[in-house]
Amino acid sequence: MNVLVIPDKFKGSLTAKEVIKSITAGIAKAFSSAKIHSLVASDGGDGxxxxxxxxxxxxxxxxxxxxxxxxxxxxxxxxxxxxxxxxxxxxxxxxxxxxxxxxxxxxxxxxxxxxxxxxxxxxxxxxxxxxxxxxxxxxxxxxxxxxxxxxxxxxxxxxxxxxxxxxxxxxxxxxxxxxxxxxxxxxxxxxxxxxxxxxxxxxxxxxxxxxxxxxxxxxxxxxxxxxxxxxxxxxxxxxxxxxxxxxxxxxxxxxxxxxxxxxxxxxxIDFILKLGKVPDFLEKNKVDFIITGEGKIDAQTINGKLVKGVLGLGKTYGVPVIAVCGKLDLDKQQLNALGLNTVLETYESSKGIDFSMQNASTLIENLIFSFFDAINK
CATH class of the missing domain: 3.90.1510.10 (Glycerate kinase, domain 2)
Structure with a gap:
């Protein structure tokens, strides 16, 4: 298992580095032998x-x-x-x-x-x-x-x-x-x-x-x-x-x-990906999944944020992209138009947004573990 992790921050909860740490921990729980590569990225905004x-x-x-x-x-x-x-x-x-x-x-x-x-x-x-x-x-x-x-x-x-x-x-x-x-x-x-x-x-x-x-x-x-x-x-x-x-x-x-x-x-995102030599990495290595994400996937994501840029990268190199987010605010039709088929959302209506933000690290880790554990089985 070879995974590339390129998330944005979860604004108000986690920095991009902290998101990477949680995603990495979740993958490692399911696939101890997984090779995980990551990049601290930004679409030009905070971070x-x-x-x-x-x-x-x-x-x-x-x-x-x-x-x-x-x-x-x-x-x-x-x-x-x-x-x-x-x-x-x-x-x-x-x-x-x-x-x-x-x-x-x-x-x-x-x-x-x-x-x-x-x-x-x-x-x-x-x-x-x-x-x-x-x-x-x-x-x-x-x-x-x-x-x-x-x-x-x-x-x-x-x-x-x-x-x-x-x-x-x-x-x-x-x-x-x-x-x-x-x-x-x-x-x-x-x-x-x-x-x-x-x-x-x-x-x-x-x-x-x-x-x-x-x-x-x-x-x-x-x-x-x-x-x-x-x-x-x-x-x-x-x-x-x-x-x-x-x-x-x-x-x-x-x-x-x-x-x-x-x-x-x-x-x-193109600027940072080139700076981090990500296109070169994808050309030289077989990658099974790219994982991205941000605090909220919504209409601004459609207008062009880091997640959209990573989706373009996945399409170019034929690698499936998984997104993890705090709150999903797009319908299925919008997600399909964006080319995003797998979204893991930490938010649960019964627990509220504050719970999701305060426990973002653990929730992300658990979601990622569950996803990869299902693959492992």
Whole structure:
């Protein structure tokens, strides 16, 4: 038995490393002779830096920056001086987890702190910026990040706007800063695995706004603001990126990176899999199963998360994929469309979600053991 384990974190319960440990224990109970290979992965969201550092030797850099509400914090990123590459996880300075539930409000939050990290990396010699998107508390279209790197956003009276979600609708003029020419020599990469456009019913505000603390009316305000940002950028900068798949990632931060810094969109899971040399491994070894998973398999999984990327890997190499999750929120038809035939769910309605989250490690181990024990028999 040869098994490859590539799960995402179970948000609020287990890190990807802890999920791997539970899955490995379950397999080993059923098949003591099983060869188990694993990879700490990320789709570009939370855990991106762990995935990068788990696959290459790299320096950790700490910088004084601000959180989504502009409060001072210290945040870490990774710097590879040899290749002049910086790896920045948006969630570290602009993440939802930095705020209490009561503080979450995408009308008021900003990506400015992530921009400070990027600026620091460039000052330290980075010429390639890989920004892992996901887990953000923001819906500012990337204007906070852009402001930190020299852009200004003005209203129709010429006043400089604070780079927050509620001000997107007020933008009348976009001005490039004095550092614009320098930034032209920097290669930016927006690392993520969602395919949402910038605005509309499948866009940043409508799909992700509610989890960032905004109500239905505010979602509409934010969506209108993103439409306005796109209109101004198209008129004044000549860029038309709103409908590119992935532009809605991280509250439109992907759009901002593309529009203001000509970033390339790259798949987070493909990036990490290549970094971990997984395609090479699958070409050279016979693998019986690939096991993936995440805390909740739902509509966001369909839009492109780590699980979807691993399913693509299994299809390419003809290896069956098993997914384990805390909560399954897709019907059979959606699962079939996704190409996912075997899902192991820890949630039991009689015990509630809190029980599943608090006992995730044991529940995952037991589910995996039961699955492989049945095969063994």
């Amino acid at each position: 991106f830096l762990d995935a990068v550092s788990g696959n290459k030797v790299i320096a950790k850099m700490w910088v004084d920056t601000v959180d989504p509400l502009m409060r001072p914090i210290k945040a870490m990123y990774l710097l590879d001086s040899k290749s002049k590459s910086a790896y920045i996880e948006m969630a570290r300075a602009s993440g939802l987890e930095l705020l209490t539930v009561q503080e979450r409000n995408a009308m008021r939050t900003t990506t400015f702190g992530t921009g400070i990290q990027i600026k620091d990396a460039i000052q330290k010699g980075a010429r390639r910026i890989y920004l892992g998107l996901g887990g953000s508390a923001t819906n500012d279209g990337g204007i906070g990040l852009a402001k930190a790197l020299g852009y200004s956003f003005l209203d129709n009276l010429g006043n400089t706007l604070e780079p927050i979600g509620s001000n997107l609708i007020k933008i009348a003029k976009i001005e490039k800063g004095s550092s614009y020419d320098t930034l032209n020599n920097i290669a930016f990469f927006a690392v993520n695995d969602v395919d949402n456009p910038l605005f509309g019913e499948h866009g940043a505000a409508y799909v992700y706004g509610p989890q960032k603390g905004v109500d239905r009316k505010q979602v509409q305000i934010l969506d209108d603001g993103l439409v306005n940002l796109h209109k101004r950028a198209k008129e004044q900068l000549g860029h038309d990126n709103a409908h590119l798949p992935g532009s809605g990632a991280a509250g439109g931060t992907a759009y901002g990176l593309k529009t203001f810094f000509d970033a390339d969109y790259i798949s987070g």
